[in-house]
Amino acid sequence: MQQFGDRAQLNSQERLFLSLSEQLSRPLLQVAQLAELAADDPETAAERWRLVQIIAQSSLHLVESYALSLRVSGKITPLEMEPVTVSSLLYDTAGALEPFAKQYGVSLELDPALRMQPIMADRMVLQSAMVSLGQVFVLAQSQSDEPSPVHLNAHRGRYGVVAGLYGGSALLGKDNLRRAYALQGRARQPLQRLVSGPAAGVFVADSLLHTLAARLHVARYRSLTGLATTLQPSQQLQLI
Template identity: 40%
Template structure:
């Protein structure tokens, strides 16, 4: 019986993203391989050791799922329904999901949700996935303050700007310029292994996945300054339906 072959082409954008995801997945897989090897060498069967492997594997699976969600939306296999979504509650959920990985990377996560209560037009699973991917990439890029060894602080925040409602992640230490971000996009599209050298030693695939998911909702990922912090955030449009309530 002949196999039926569909002539299937992934867009160049998603080919670049797949390349980035494949590179990025080396890190959690290396961690799991080396962590288990170390545990065997040292006879370490502690809960902490097993939990760290679990957290790493979970984070890697989330990355894969975010990529697949973006791909399915891009290929219209999944209809992107937009509805009024609360950025505050979405960021709250994202923060809960990030607790374990933030602890692993010794990063202190803060929530600043006081800035906006107006819902935005978005797709909740896609927005959650985008913010989770972006935030995970940010957390994994953090290294401790050299002089003091203090924890890095990352803030998940939502607030108003002239163009709309912002939801994103901010750092007290990293300052990323728009020029650097644009350069990172170029390098990513050219399948550079380390497109965002200023921020990350890895392919930072989560950041580019977030960008794709946000683009599907007609939202942009931009560099934003907020309360003396600098970060990356999505600018979303308020829900007109609920503006009059």
């Protein structure tokens, strides 16, 4: 029989895959049980199938993001670098997250700084990372005894444009994130202070950002803490 400690022998890619598998068992269980409820009560079936659709779409996004990170890092899919306006990227991210957040009763607040310099990035990769991260933040807020909105924010930082998602205060610290990277795929709750479960979206997002030579880091915005990435504004695009 497999022992608990065996997880430590997995390599980083296997650990990410294990984390993703454990994450996906949750929505699949939800779908199975919603179907079980719908079968018993045809009157509410329509509402339950709508919920199944949202759960399936969010899960599909996570799987696709994971696959995209593998394809890009394995050079199966080339990066398509283009000028990206971070505020529009966050706007689209909020749109993609909206149905998921609504089901969990979590509101999204979009507050990107205006007149932000464009950055050069693969838009699809960057947005996939933000949506994956956003799903974790929505879950985290819904699991809080005092839920607060999820903020999508971009602002100028010392080293570039800082784009990320923020929740309630004191959810995260640098040590929590560092420990979470070490525990990813090894523990069932690597980000226990933030959210129950594997929080695979955080690691998938980081894996995607890695292909853009960026990383996730703990960031502060007003009194909130969150996870963000720092992106370099294009000097050339500023001249145009």
